[in-house]
Amino acid sequence: xxxxxxxxxxxxxxxxxxxxxxxxxxxxxxxxxxxxxxxxxxxxxxxxxxxxxxxxxxxxxxxxxxxxxxxxxxxxxxxxxxxxxxxxxxxxxxxxxxxxxxxx
Amino acid sequence: xxxxxxxxxxxxxxxxxxxxxxxxxxxxxxxxxxxxxxxxxxxxxxxxxxxxxxxxxxxxxxxxxxxxxxxxxxxxxxxxxxxxxxxxxxxxxxxxxxxxxxxxxxxxxxxxxxxxxxxxxxxxxxxxxxxxxxxxxxxxxxxxxxxxxxxxxxxxxxxxxxxxxxxxxxxxxxxxxxxxxxxxxxxxxxxxxxxxxxxxxxxxxxxxxxxxxxxxxxxxxxxxxxxxxxxxxxxxxxxxxxxxxxxxxxxxxxxxxxxxxxxxxxxxxxxxxxxxxxxxxxxxxxxxxxxxxxxxxxxxxxxxxxxxxxxxxxxxxxxxxxxxxxxxxxxxxxxxxxxxxxxxxxxxxxxxxxxxxxxxxxxxxxxxxxxxxxxxxxxxxxxxxxxxxxxxxxxxxxxxxxxxxxxxxxxxxxxxxxxxxxxxxxxxxxxxxxxxxxxxxxxxxxxxxxxxxxxxxxxxxxxxxxxxxxxxxxxxxxxxxxxxxxxxxxxxxxxxxxxxxxxxxxxxxxxxxxxxxxxxxxxxxxxxxxxxxxxxxxxxxxxxxxxxxxxxxxxxxxxxxxxxxxxxx
Numbered sequence: 001x002x003x004x005x006x007x008x009x010x011x012x013x014x015x016x017x018x019x020x021x022x023x024x025x026x027x028x029x030x031x032x033x034x035x036x037x038x039x040x041x042x043x044x045x046x047x048x049x050x051x052x053x054x055x056x057x058x059x060x061x062x063x064x065x066x067x068x069x070x071x072x073x074x075x076x077x078x079x080x081x082x083x084x085x086x087x088x089x090x091x092x093x094x095x096x097x098x099x100x101x102x103x104x
Numbered sequence: 105x106x107x108x109x110x111x112x113x114x115x116x117x118x119x120x121x122x123x124x125x126x127x128x129x130x131x132x133x134x135x136x137x138x139x140x141x142x143x144x145x146x147x148x149x150x151x152x153x154x155x156x157x158x159x160x161x162x163x164x165x166x167x168x169x170x171x172x173x174x175x176x177x178x179x180x181x182x183x184x185x186x187x188x189x190x191x192x193x194x195x196x197x198x199x200x201x202x203x204x205x206x207x208x209x210x211x212x213x214x215x216x217x218x219x220x221x222x223x224x225x226x227x228x229x230x231x232x233x234x235x236x237x238x239x240x241x242x243x244x245x246x247x248x249x250x251x252x253x254x255x256x257x258x259x260x261x262x263x264x265x266x267x268x269x270x271x272x273x274x275x276x277x278x279x280x281x282x283x284x285x286x287x288x289x290x291x292x293x294x295x296x297x298x299x300x301x302x303x304x305x306x307x308x309x310x311x312x313x314x315x316x317x318x319x320x321x322x323x324x325x326x327x328x329x330x331x332x333x334x335x336x337x338x339x340x341x342x343x344x345x346x347x348x349x350x351x352x353x354x355x356x357x358x359x360x361x362x363x364x365x366x367x368x369x370x371x372x373x374x375x376x377x378x379x380x381x382x383x384x385x386x387x388x389x390x391x392x393x394x395x396x397x398x399x400x401x402x403x404x405x406x407x408x409x410x411x412x413x414x415x416x417x418x419x420x421x422x423x424x425x426x427x428x429x430x431x432x433x434x435x436x437x438x439x440x441x442x443x444x445x446x447x448x449x450x451x452x453x454x455x456x457x458x459x460x461x462x463x464x465x466x467x468x469x470x471x472x473x474x475x476x477x478x479x480x481x482x483x484x485x486x487x488x489x490x491x492x493x494x495x496x497x498x499x500x501x502x503x504x505x506x507x508x509x510x511x512x513x514x515x516x517x518x519x520x521x522x523x524x525x526x527x528x529x530x531x532x533x534x535x536x537x538x539x540x541x542x543x544x545x546x547x548x549x550x551x552x553x554x555x556x557x558x559x560x561x562x563x564x565x566x567x568x569x570x571x572x573x574x575x576x577x578x579x580x581x582x583x584x585x586x587x588x589x590x591x592x593x594x595x596x597x598x599x600x601x602x603x604x605x606x607x608x609x610x611x612x613x614x615x616x617x618x619x620x621x622x623x624x625x626x627x628x629x630x631x632x633x634x635x636x637x638x639x640x641x642x643x644x645x646x647x648x649x650x651x652x653x654x655x656x657x658x659x660x661x662x663x664x665x666x667x668x669x670x671x672x673x
Contacts, residue, residue, distance in 0.1 A: 024305065058474075059304040063349030066398060070348045091424075095353060095372040096394045 003054065005029050009037075013046045019053035024060035031064070038071040047072060052083040057091055069100060080104055105222060108149035109133045110140030110166060111184060112158040116207070120153065123211060124218075137161025141169045144179075151221055152181045154201070156192070164199035171200035178228035180221040184209075249280055249308070256281065256311055260318040268296070270359075270485035272456050276425075276476040283310030284423045284475040285352075287318050289325045292529060292546030294362065296486060297325040297334075298479070300373060301354040301396070302423045306475055313352060313397075316341050328526040328546055331356040332406040335369045335396065339405070342397030351397040355421060359413065361486040362648075365575075366411040366419065371395045374424055374439065377446065381416030383455060384448035412575045418452060419481040425474035429463060432470050437463060456480045503536055505602035505613035505673070510535075512596040516589040519557065525550055528596065536600055536613065541671050544652050545615070551645035552619040552665050553594065558582060560621030560663050561592045592622035603670070612672035614654075620664040 003020030016033045018026070037045050047068065051057075069077045080102040084092060092103055107129045111117040117133050124131045132147050134140035138161040144152065152170060156163035167181050183196040183204040196204050202224075203217055268288065275286055285301035299321050303310035317338050324334045335356055342352060353372030360367075370376060372395035375388040393405055422442075429437045445459055459478065510531060514524055529546050558564045562585040568574040597618040603611050650656045655668040 059302070059351075059353070060349070063304045063351065066351065067349045094374060094391045094424075096391060099394060100398070 002026050005033055007033050013048060015048040015050055017050040017052065021056045022051070022054050022061040023056065023058045026061065027064060031067070034068055034071070038068075044076065044078065045072070047077075047079045049079065049081045050083055051081060051085070051088060054084065054088060057084075057088050062092075062095055062097065065097070065101065078102075105151060105218075106130045106132070106147065106149040107151045107153065107218075108140065108144055108147065109153045110137060110143075110158070110163070111153070111155040112136050113155065116155070116184070120209070120214075123209075123214070127215065137163060137166030137169075140166045141173075144170050145173065150179060150225060151218065152179060153184055153205075154181050155184050156196070164195055167196075167199045167201055177232065178225050180225055182217060182221065252308070253280055256315065259315050260285065260287065269488040270296070270482045271298075271479065272482070273477065273479040274460060276472065277306075278425075278472050278475050279307040281306075281308045281311035282314075282475050283307065284425065284477040285314040285317060286477055286479060287321050289322055291325050291358070292328045292543050293360075293550050294487075294543060294547065295358050295360040296481075297321070297331060298357045298359070298421070298481065299334075299354060300421055300423060300477060300479060301352045302373065302425070302475070302477075303352045304350045309350070310475075313342060313346055313350065316345065317352070317354075317396075324526075328529050328550075330408070330523060331358050331367055331369050332408045333523065333526075335371070335393075336401050336406050339396045339401050343400060346397050351395045353391075353395040353424075355391075357419070357421070357481075359419070359481060359483065359486055361413070361415075361483060364413045364415075366413050366417075367408045368411065369393065369406075369408050374422060374427060377420040377443070378411065378413075379418040379420060379446050379452065379455065380414065381452060382448045383446060383450050383452040385443060385446035386417070387411065410576070410579045412572050413483050415484055416452075417483045418455065419483070420455075421479045421481070423475060423477040425472075425476040426463065426478055428474060429467055429476060430470060430473060431467050437466050441466070505536065505600070505610050507601060508535055509597070509599040511598070512594075514594045514596075516561075516592060519561075519594070520586060520589065525553060532598065532615075545669060548617065548649050548652050548667060548669055549596075549619075551649045552617065552667065553596070555645055555665070556594045556619050556621035556623075556663075557586075560623035561589060561594070562586060563623070594622070595620045603672075610673065612670065615669040615671075617667040617669065618664065619667075623663055624661075 002025035003018050003022055005026065006017045006019075008015045008017070014034060014037055016030070018030075034047060049065065065079075065081070069079055072079060081092065081097070082104045084103065089103065092098070097103065107124055109117055109120050109124075109131060111120070111133070112135050114135075117135075121131050121133055132143055132149060134143045136158040140152070140154070141161070152167075154163045154167055158166075161169075163183060167183070170179065170181060180202040181200060183201045184207060185192065185196065185204050186207045188206065193204060202221065205214060205217060271288060273286060275282060275284060277284070283303045283306040285299065285303070288296065288298045291297055299317075301314065301317060303313050320337050320341060321334060324337060335354070338352075338354070351372075355371070355373040355376060356369040357376075358367040366378075368376060368389050370389060370391045371393035372391050375390050377385060378387040378389070380386040389409065389411065392407070392409065427437055427439045427442055441462070442459065445455055445462070450458060456478070512524070512528060518524065525546075528549060529542070532545060533542055559566070562582060564578060564582055564585070568578045568581070595618075599616045601614050601616070603613055605611050646656070649667060652669070653667045654670045655666070657666045658664065
């Protein structure tokens with residue numbers, strides 16, 4: 001059982017929304033969602049990971065976020081994790097991901 | 105194709121025989137069910153044409169018997185029937201028939217059915233051989249997994265102290281390999297190091313990362329490195345070997361009952377819970393760092409928090425597999441339900457078992473979806489010796505006592521960057537490794553060294569540590585003053601002299617240790633000089649050294665200590 005991903009793009013931004021369970025089964029879907037945009041390293045792009053509909057997140061999902069961060073330029077990456085419900089926010093904060101991502 | 109005809113009607117049988125032989129098939133005939141089963145056994149045909157009504161054994165029974173003895177392969181049975189009623193046909197299928205052919209035979213239909221059956225048979229054969237191939241493969245993989253698991257447990261558990269009386273733990277891996285790493289070992293000064301690590305994912309890939317970490321843990325702990333140093337090394341190691349999307353949420357603890365202190369480095373694990381003698385939650389220690397293996401450490405990432413322990417404190421430590429364990433309706437166990445146990449209304453000694461049985465009744469047999477680990481450290485028993493002794497010393501080769509000396513000089517800049525003690529103790533132990541003395545020599549050097557640094561150079565007052573607030577203040581003051589330290593030095597001189605008996609046989613050796621600091625000196629006469637008088641926080645250093653050594657003397661100014669440590673073969 002895993003979640004679904006939907007993507008919305010503008011000129012500067014890519015919003016990836018995850019509904020349901022964000023776990024290891026989402027790996028290839030999630031990667032496909034951003035891969036095109038991270039190929040061209042010269043253009044900086046903003047990513048918003050919208051967790052409004054996310055019910056659950058596991059450590060593999062945290063790993064996927066790290067991978068996105070790396071492919072989007074590590075410290076130069078502009079990634080926002082938005083609308084996480086309190087339990088998920090707690091998981092992100094336990095891993096201290098607020099030091100790597102903007103969590104809003 | 106080998107075809108068996110089972111029919112008691114000779115005319116029918118002969119027509120079929122001729123027809124099929126002409127098509128190039130190899131044909132056998134049996135005159136009733138019993139003869140048919142026997143011939144099936146001896147000739148191993150690939151297709152059976154079966155009449156229904158026959159003497160001795162009818163077609164249904166024969167079909168059942170044939171299917172039973174050929175259960176490992178697919179041999180189609182086509183019933184030859186005059187029956188057209190539905191019940192008769194149903195019985196054909198129930199007894200194992202794959203198709204039927206109504207008499208009188210239509211030649212084209214017969215050929216078509218035989219061809220169709222042949223296609224199915226070939227598919228079956230192919231499927232069967234693929235299944236066998238898969239089974240062989242699975243067996244091979246399982247064997248390799250078993251061997252790997254053996255290696256894994258030997259590496260990870262080497263020198264593990266889980267028979268230490270103060271520790272209770274439960275580890276429930278989700279698969280053959282545990283992605284939760286739990287290791288414990290004593291450092292040379294008698295402090296207990298414990299690490300719980302939780303790798304991304306589960307199973308083999310997670311377990312592979314556990315191996316280098318456990319080696320670093322045991323090796324560095326034995327050499328006297330601090331948990332901050334160990335976390336730093338582990339982080340560097342994981343960065344070099346693991347892919348970006350893998351990391352290790354980890355917590356390292358040092359329990360030192362002599363100092364009544366708990367040091368914690370927590371990167372990504374759930375809150376560590378301190379529980380008092382009444383079973384009440386006293387404090388929670390939240391994750392302060394990023395997990396290991398995400399990015400290179402900066403100085404702040406090494407930061408370790410210090411907490412005061414009481415003799416009856418219990419420490420609970422767990423992986424998120426515990427609180428995220430789900431039951432059938434997907435509801436999680438949760439930290440609230442866990443922490444309800446620490447309301448002070450339960451016997452502290454039963455807490456561990458209560459939590460486990462509560463978890464089990466909550467899950468009610470639901471499938472496990474992550475590795476689960478829970479550990480309890482009972483400080484009251486932290487000083488009890490483990491049942492089995494570490495083998496580390498036994499393997500060291502014996503070096504006969506000889507003459508040698510070492511001299512170290514440390515500037516403030518060095519003291520700010522590294523803890524030089526592990527390097528010192530390693531040099532000493534490599535030159536002269538008196539079996540069983542490592543801990544005592546380490547403790548002696550460590551106490552003299554920290555006196556020289558804390559009191560001599562940094563001017564800290566042990567009395568500060570008498571209260572819990574002071575305890576915290578002491579360590580934050582120490583950090584600030586060390587960072588600001590510009591002048592002074594610590595000099596350490598160590599001379600080893602062999603000892604002889606009256607027959608000039610070597611009996612052991614004496615280490616003459618001098619530790620001198622560049623500070624103004626301190627009032628050693630009044631810094632807690634007896635062991636008994638100092639059961640409180642810290643400050644037992646000098647008394648302890650006095651109990652381990654044959655001689656301890658300070659100079660007038662109090663900034664130079666002379667110690668003699670004696671050992672015998």
